[in-house]
Amino acid sequence: MNIVQIEDYPKSLLLSQEFFSRETKLVALESLGKTLVRITEHGLLVAKIVETEAYLGESDPAAHASFGRTKRTNVLYGEPGHAYVYQLHGHHCLNFVVEPSGTPGCVLIRALEPLEGLDVMRRLRGKDESELINIANGPGKLCKAMGIDMAMYGTNLVDPASPLQVWKPLIEEQAQEVAISRRRGITKAADWELRFTLKGNPYVSK
DNA sequence: CTTACGATTCCC
């Protein structure tokens, strides 16, 4: 079978840092449909972002930045367009650092629609070829499927040399309807409607 | 050093 190479895609697909240097809610919304690309020694892994959550910074009780600048949250205070990765219950979660430098907003990636490298993703997840929907439909699951761990902390997502990148949509589709709902799995500020999903997409988390 | 606590996942 053919292995998809990164050279098969135009460099112009890479997003700009300016995309991330904007209001957190707007970036969370507009990250839907964008492409997450992981370059591994096992091949290229490509997936579409179908679910995000916004974490607004120090004034957001549910955000890690509410603790202020610590060793863990340090990258949140740096340049936008980098990866904020943290561990929870033995799993990893991926966020995009957003807002201008010094403003610690971030966007949690909660679910992906796998596009390329499905076999590798299944292997990383310990699943067989019958699995499709459950490969990356959760923040911890998608990190395992894409080989994302603490080694990805601080990765520049808009650098063509990075092992983890964010691209524009591979196929320009018609505008898709977005659903807005409450953030999942938190107890503080639980009623804030900051979760964004592509309406009807089967890869959204349960 | 000790303790409490999750932006989760999987199994019963």
Place this chain on the structure above:
DNA sequence: GGAATCGTAAGG
């Protein structure tokens, strides 16, 4: 419904 699981942050 409940256990597994472990780094982080906070308090002593």
